[in-house]
Amino acid sequence: xxxxxxxxxxxxxxxxxxxxxxxxxxxxxxxxxxxxxxxxxxxxxxxxxxxxxxxxxxxxxxxxxxxxxxxxxxxxxxxxxxxxxxxxxxxxxxxxxxxxxxxxxxxxxxxxxxxxxxxxxxxxxxxxxxxxxxxxxxxxxxxxxxxxxxxxxxxxxxxxxxxxxxxxxxxxxxxxxxxxxxxxxxxxxxxxxxxxxxxxxxxxxxxxxxxxxxxxxxxxxxxxxxxxxxxxxxxxxxxxxxxxxxxxxxxxxxxxxxxxxxxxxxxxxxxxxxxxxx
Numbered sequence: 001x002x003x004x005x006x007x008x009x010x011x012x013x014x015x016x017x018x019x020x021x022x023x024x025x026x027x028x029x030x031x032x033x034x035x036x037x038x039x040x041x042x043x044x045x046x047x048x049x050x051x052x053x054x055x056x057x058x059x060x061x062x063x064x065x066x067x068x069x070x071x072x073x074x075x076x077x078x079x080x081x082x083x084x085x086x087x088x089x090x091x092x093x094x095x096x097x098x099x100x101x102x103x104x105x106x107x108x109x110x111x112x113x114x115x116x117x118x119x120x121x122x123x124x125x126x127x128x129x130x131x132x133x134x135x136x137x138x139x140x141x142x143x144x145x146x147x148x149x150x151x152x153x154x155x156x157x158x159x160x161x162x163x164x165x166x167x168x169x170x171x172x173x174x175x176x177x178x179x180x181x182x183x184x185x186x187x188x189x190x191x192x193x194x195x196x197x198x199x200x201x202x203x204x205x206x207x208x209x210x211x212x213x214x215x216x217x218x219x220x221x222x223x224x225x226x227x228x229x230x231x232x233x234x235x236x237x238x239x240x241x242x243x244x245x246x247x248x249x250x251x252x253x254x255x256x257x258x259x260x261x262x263x264x265x266x267x268x269x270x271x272x273x274x275x276x277x278x
Contacts, residue, residue, distance in 0.1 A: 004071045007051035013044045024066035100249035108245035115240055119252055121233040123259050127266040129196040129222045132229045136199055145261035148254040154182055164190040166203055197222055205247045213244030
């Protein structure tokens with residue numbers, strides 16, 4: 001595969017491949033059709049032959065080359081597989097975030113530009129309210145889901161009491177801890193704690209200089225249902241800065257992905273799928 005890619009990477013050799021796709025042709029004719037000198041054309045054809053892309057045979061004073069379809073089909077299949085993988089690998093989310101980013105950067109003309117913007121999230125979770133509560137407040141359990149898909153928690157403090165401190169730092173999901181800076185950091189405080197019923201907190205993502213990009217006011221309500229727990233979340237922002245546009249653009253996508261991870265974590269724990277004991 002590498003040899004095929006290397007051989008086809010040169011535009012002149014790609015032109016010869018296109019000409020041979022029509023039919024086998026001798027070197028002299030290929031040189032004329034490609035508008036190149038015959039010695040240089042011969043070198044290109046030899047490179048293609050060594051890579052297995054073409055074959056040749058002598059006929060009298062001429063050497064005739066023909067294209068081999070097998071390596072091209074193998075390359076096409078591999079490219080198709082890569083394209084399928086890319087479509088399933090978060091490209092849609094990447095493009096959606098890009099559109100959000102353009103819109104928010106255009107809107108961010110002065111401080112306060114997005115104040116009081118609100119978002120609502122709801123998830124039906126297959127676990128008792130007490131179990132959901134632990135995943136919302138226990139640092140070890142929080143770390144398993146409290147980031148978007150492409151990130152991971154690298155530092156977490158969550159003091160589940162009124163006035164308690166919150167610190168969240170995160171890195172790229174595939175980035176090992178090292179001397180480099182984290183991808184992002186947020187700090188906040190817990191406002192209200194009613195175990196298995198309500199949790200409210202404020203959290204501010206920090207700009208590179210350490211100042212808040214904005215403050216999110218997050219209110220989570222838990223309601224017990226026959227199937228588990230209904231989690232309703234109100235998310236409002238205040239104190240938006242011009243530099244906070246990139247963070248605002250990712251709220252709906254990023255927080256939504258985090259909640260999807262929470263739902264997946266709870267669904268994987270079959271011991272809590274029947275919270276009422278019925």
